[in-house]
Amino acid sequence: MTVYQGTRLRVDLGSGKIARTTTPDKGIGARSFNSATLFNELAAGVDPLGPDNILCIAVGPLTGSSLIATCRFIASAKSPLTGYHGDSGARGFFAPELRWAGYDQIVFTGASDRWVYLRIDDDSVELRDASHLVGLDITQTTVQLREEMSDPDLQVAAIGPAGENMVRYAIISCNLSRAAGRTGMGAVMGSKKIKAIVVRGSKPVKPEDPDRFKRACAELRSRIETHPEFESRGKYGTTRIMDSLADMGVLPAYHYRSACFEHLQDVNGAALRKNHVVKEKSCYNCNIHCSRYNFTENSEGEGPEYEAQAGFSIKCGNPNLDLAVEASNAVNRLGLDCISTAEMIAWLMECRHEGVVHEKDVDGIDLSWGSREAITRLPEMIAHRQGVGDILADGARRAAPSFGPAAEELTVHVKGLELFSADPRGIKGYALMNAVNSRGGDHYRGEPMIELTGDEALAVKRVGDPDAAHRLKEKGKGALVNYAEHLGILSDSMTICKNISNCMDVVDFELAAEAYSGLFGREITAAQLWDACSQTSQIERDFNVREGLQTDEDTLPRRFLEEPIPDGPAKGTRIDVGSMVRDYYKQKGWRM
């Protein structure tokens, strides 16, 4: 059934034509719109970096409303990293502005022959020359556009040098450091020669049933403020998770060679606050303010989140937090995904440790654990495709063969997307999520957070199985991942922050239904929302199958299946991925 049909901008970069149409009519918001558009409009087998790919940027009906943290846009395209469905969300302040300008989705087709940026000012929409912005990093691009348009409040989503050079894990960022980071959406934007999208909007978002909508907003605010993690999330944000992951024995130290990091106290959330954080920062309309502004010896910027912090420290065997935070600031400016970049560097360091890659293979760069040279220079070289950076810019799966089969064996990716900074062996729900979700090796599709809190009662409530809360058990994970995946799609369509909705478990389908019903002034049920999410999940799967996905790709890197965690609290654990995948397929009604 039609839940919501919004306004769509179609921008054809080949002809320069801009048209207003409507979004696909089965959507509940951003991700659901984009996934349907890609499935309906893309032919199988198109080159992700060619003019036939489509880039969609979307928000949803709740974006920019008074519902807390409805602040994300979703960028979707066929991924140049995986070759399958790609998408990624960014928080901050760009998405609400796009909604206030009156648009739910922008669909870019074709490719421009010169660099352009798209300017949206309510009803006025135009492509403008961006040749003067080429080569600028994301901060410089944003500041330059705000200055030349005499508008410090302008919202800008831009790519950096990495996107321009079509690094396959380039990001699109707004507010300098809020990244749509995964699956290379910045590379697709670069392939179309779009340097930035700038937007100003002034149209109101007005609920049709204000009392009902207000009640849903108040309920969400209350659930957040009474949540046991409310204070610590405000103080540490995602960096709080590092100590928990250490306690569980799932740190990815020295590229998964150890689950314990001897320098944990020097690089954790407390160390970050003590030495680098100068203030807390927030996204649009959020009462948690889980982000932070940092200073290092040589840089400053917003962040890091856990992934950049752990990726450039623990994963790379680097005890120097100042260096890790500096790397986080650098990749944000260059426009690189911090997860994929950290994984590439840590992988090379392990290859060097194993003696299968040598400094001479990487332009003489020191690849010892924690090497300052590797952590500072490689991101620059990757973003500009200089020297070995040109090979590394294509991601682990494509780069590895250049370094030989032994190096290839050490890569950590699923379907070409590099993994996060945790060891999936000791968190089986996350392992399954990484194995099966539509964008490849990714934990954030929907966080199966219940297994981190170990809350059996909640596991029973959500998926009817207390074992789902046991992170070392394979049992119950099919249902858990299916639920988390649905909640992820719901959040990606409501455009609410998943750190809140999924990780704090404060948004459920009933509350979402109240918010939608209040906004539209008609009854939208939890079951309808669940079905809409099932439909999006199926569309993404069908897209991937059409692109040639085989079921044996729903797995994890060999080491996680065969080699047990060598040390720490989860010592001895490995993954029986087959049983979990079968369980998950059963939940989905899919055949092996």
Added chain:
Amino acid sequence: MIRCDVNRCVGCRMCEVNCSDSHFGAVSPALTRIRVAKIEELGIDMAVSCLSCAEKPCLGCPTDALSVGQDGQIILDAELCGACGECIDACPVGAVSGSGGSPLFCDLCGGDPACVESCPTGALVDDRDTHVSLEAFMPFTGTPGQKRAHYVTSMAQPQREAWLAGRRVDG
């Protein structure tokens, strides 16, 4: 009037959302009487609304549509307002909101400001007795947004200096 402590503001814009929503039952940056200036490349955030300043250059309204209420708030007589936008341009810190020339002044919500109530960090204070001088900001020309950015950057100078000198949030 509403004052913002730049050291506490995290830039979430909940004040804008709740100002807009409480007055109009809708959310839009064109409908809020308080605006958060975000100087992202410097890490600065600060909300700006009418400060009921000592100078009150907005009162130079050519149609005498503006007067001062008992709490220092600027009161607009909509029947007299010609929507010329002069008051918006006259404010040295860009605190007068409004599009199409029709101004929106902070009305203190009749006594219980929605922005103060909604601020998650306690950065906003309802202080009706202070009337700061904004004379130092008079010479700066630009759009209201540029004036807000200029004002906020200036107000955040001590904060920036402390950061550069090594002050950390837990320090």
